[in-house]
Amino acid sequence: MNSWLHRSVVANGQTPSPGPPRLKTTPAAVHPLPQGGEGRATGIGITALGLVLVALAMASAAPAADVADCDLVSGWEQKGAARHFTPDNLYEYLDGAAEGYILYGLVQMQGVTCQSGRHSISIDVFVMNDAEAAYGVFTSNLDPHAPIEKLGMGGQVLLQRALFCKDKYYLELAVNSVNDRSAALRAFVLEAEKRIPGRSTPPAALSWFPDAKLASVRLIPESVLGLRLLKRGFVAHYEQGQAFVVVEDSPASAASVLSQLRQRFGDAGPAQVADEAFQTDDQYLGGLCMFRKGRYLGGFANMPDAKGAATQAAALAEHIPEK
Amino acid sequence: MKPNTSRREFLHAGLTLPVAGLASSAAFGKATVLSRSSSPVATTPKLTYRTLGKTGLKVTAVGFGCMITSDASVIERASDLGINYFDTARGYQHGNNERMVGAALKKRRKDLILASKSDGRTKASLLADLDTSLRELGTDYLDVWFLHGRDRTSDVSDEMFETQQLAKQQGKIRFTGLSTHKPTVMVPFLVEKRAVDVVLSIYNFTMDKGMTEAVEQAGNAGMGVVAMKVMAGGFRPGTPRHAFYPQLTREGALLAALKWVLKNPQVNTTIPSMTDHDQLDENLKAMAGPFTETEEKLLAAHLERIAPLYCRMCGDCEGTCAKGLPVADLLRYLTYAEGYGQFALGREHFLALPAEFTSVRCQNCLSCTVNCPCGVNVSSRLTRAQELFA
Numbered sequence: 001m002n003s004w005l006h007r008s009v010v011a012n013g014q015t016p017s018p019g020p021p022r023l024k025t026t027p028a029a030v031h032p033l034p035q036g037g038e039g040r041a042t043g044i045g046i047t048a049l050g051l052v053l054v055a056l057a058m059a060s061a062a063p064a065a066d067v068a069d070c071d072l073v074s075g076w077e078q079k080g081a082a083r084h085f086t087p088d089n090l091y092e093y094l095d096g097a098a099e100g101y102i103l104y105g106l107v108q109m110q111g112v113t114c115q116s117g118r119h120s121i122s123i124d125v126f127v128m129n130d131a132e133a134a135y136g137v138f139t140s141n142l143d144p145h146a147p148i149e150k151l152g153m154g155g156q157v158l159l160q161r162a163l164f165c166k167d168k169y170y171l172e173l174a175v176n177s178v179n180d181r182s183a184a185l186r187a188f189v190l191e192a193e194k195r196i197p198g199r200s201t202p203p204a205a206l207s208w209f210p211d212a213k214l215a216s217v218r219l220i221p222e223s224v225l226g227l228r229l230l231k232r233g234f235v236a237h238y239e240q241g242q243a244f245v246v247v248e249d250s251p252a253s254a255a256s257v258l259s260q261l262r263q264r265f266g267d268a269g270p271a272q273v274a275d276e277a278f279q280t281d282d283q284y285l286g287g288l289c290m291f292r293k294g295r296y297l298g299g300f301a302n303m304p305d306a307k308g309a310a311t312q313a314a315a316l317a318e319h320i321p322e323k
Numbered sequence: 324m325k326p327n328t329s330r331r332e333f334l335h336a337g338l339t340l341p342v343a344g345l346a347s348s349a350a351f352g353k354a355t356v357l358s359r360s361s362s363p364v365a366t367t368p369k370l371t372y373r374t375l376g377k378t379g380l381k382v383t384a385v386g387f388g389c390m391i392t393s394d395a396s397v398i399e400r401a402s403d404l405g406i407n408y409f410d411t412a413r414g415y416q417h418g419n420n421e422r423m424v425g426a427a428l429k430k431r432r433k434d435l436i437l438a439s440k441s442d443g444r445t446k447a448s449l450l451a452d453l454d455t456s457l458r459e460l461g462t463d464y465l466d467v468w469f470l471h472g473r474d475r476t477s478d479v480s481d482e483m484f485e486t487q488q489l490a491k492q493q494g495k496i497r498f499t500g501l502s503t504h505k506p507t508v509m510v511p512f513l514v515e516k517r518a519v520d521v522v523l524s525i526y527n528f529t530m531d532k533g534m535t536e537a538v539e540q541a542g543n544a545g546m547g548v549v550a551m552k553v554m555a556g557g558f559r560p561g562t563p564r565h566a567f568y569p570q571l572t573r574e575g576a577l578l579a580a581l582k583w584v585l586k587n588p589q590v591n592t593t594i595p596s597m598t599d600h601d602q603l604d605e606n607l608k609a610m611a612g613p614f615t616e617t618e619e620k621l622l623a624a625h626l627e628r629i630a631p632l633y634c635r636m637c638g639d640c641e642g643t644c645a646k647g648l649p650v651a652d653l654l655r656y657l658t659y660a661e662g663y664g665q666f667a668l669g670r671e672h673f674l675a676l677p678a679e680f681t682s683v684r685c686q687n688c689l690s691c692t693v694n695c696p697c698g699v700n701v702s703s704r705l706t707r708a709q710e711l712f713a
Binding site for chain 1: 390391392393394396397399400412414415416417419422440442451471472474502504551596598599600601602655658
């Protein structure tokens, strides 16, 4: 085991460095479509905003172009034209799987195919809205049976493919071989990581989930536990059951969501966890306990009974910060 | 919601489903046991079945696209409620989706129609994908196995079709299929080749009649027709046109869009993506009644609203710009800014154009020589792009 990040696959008692909570509860801001006579004013406003954003865009695009580069490792040459896709045409490259990237907040993708002798490696750099989105799409694509290595915020180098994320960049590399090409993949990944500036610490929420019998943690972009009220958050899978954490904008909005959830589970009873909580047994979510701690919503589901879920939820609540 | 009279009558009469073995008594029994459920809906939905072309499979008109579903409970509950067609693919989330779908459906596999897809381009890669799919899904056969995302005739070969037939002979699949975003290209080819049993095609109310003709051609040839992207993609938050999403949800346009697809009898089933129980409950309503005049007006109004603004990127612009502007590209950049909220990306692309293009101002032209067959006001939209980006 070569990484403290491995805790998100197999609990080992180590704890990642806590960073600022970066969970968001709503999708990225959207410019509304123009409405009637507001067009010019909106245009001026957006143009002014654009002067700021364009600098940010240049900053985000530059690493993508730097990394989607066969010169990362000597002896490799670009084969064919570079690829560039956006949310509206990514399906041309990834078919239906594209939606999985878009849902997490894809901004654009740049890629190249590199060749060395008979071997090829494709490098695809997905620029996401933010680092959390990059980590989220990484968790949705990783191999749950393989360890997570400390490559950027997290990565995996497998026999025929590699994936890792750093800051708001998520990378996928793949070879055209059925043999073990992990050495070549690792060489590219290590160089790519050097060229990407920014955040290397995974989301702080990973450290909140109790370690015991933890199997994996994923960022769910919408409808956590299949419940629309739980808009976006982390879900940890355990040997038995699953836990979640969702961040609301304020304690009041979290309380409102919890109240609506409790109404949804009509026969839920109270539970003594954090600021307020309820527990119930659900046909599909099993033994279930949901709680609020400040602006955080959390809980355990799919436990044998509600009491067990409440016990586990209490352990989760202890790790969640007060604010 | 209307009670499920037809289903209850079915049960009370002691009948089986149209094709024996498609739904077990256990499935029926669970469908109404929802008093302690994560869904507030406690009624039994009305289900309608259609025949999937010459396969003879009886499928619910509303199926389940599992691609972006993250919680198995939604899929499990859908199967309990009677939905019997589930779609995934080897490539979704690098296999994680198949694993989740398999776990969710393992209890009633034999009652369900399970479809997956392969991106493989050779016999070896296709068969390797198939074996992996079977293992991850926890089953020893797929009901339909699709060649995934083939939009050009050059994307398929006799070897691929022969591999599908081999898999069928081996009992690993029951029927063959092909998925495409270009049915106008692929359906005529498939019909002529008699290559597959089922076609999975994009199809929704924003599309021109050529798409409907392709669907009808497939149906008339006896191919099963499964429709995807039935809610036009942009109906979801986070995808194109998401600025409209709250309004569309409020107006019932999502359900209307699904019912629009179902009103075409050549469409045998649909695979809307569903991430939560609310979406599932909403989509089930599409089988409860016909597409109404009110819904038709709703979609027409929506089309009218987006038509002058929304470039479908069909590439069918009529005429060329007198100044040589790459019209489709400029409209796409505008979509980045206004549809996705990615102003910087749109401007970045605009500024990458040659100066001879970025300096053009459409308002200086007396008339526009480019016309959009879908109704986009080209001159107005290009002016808007120039205001924003130049």
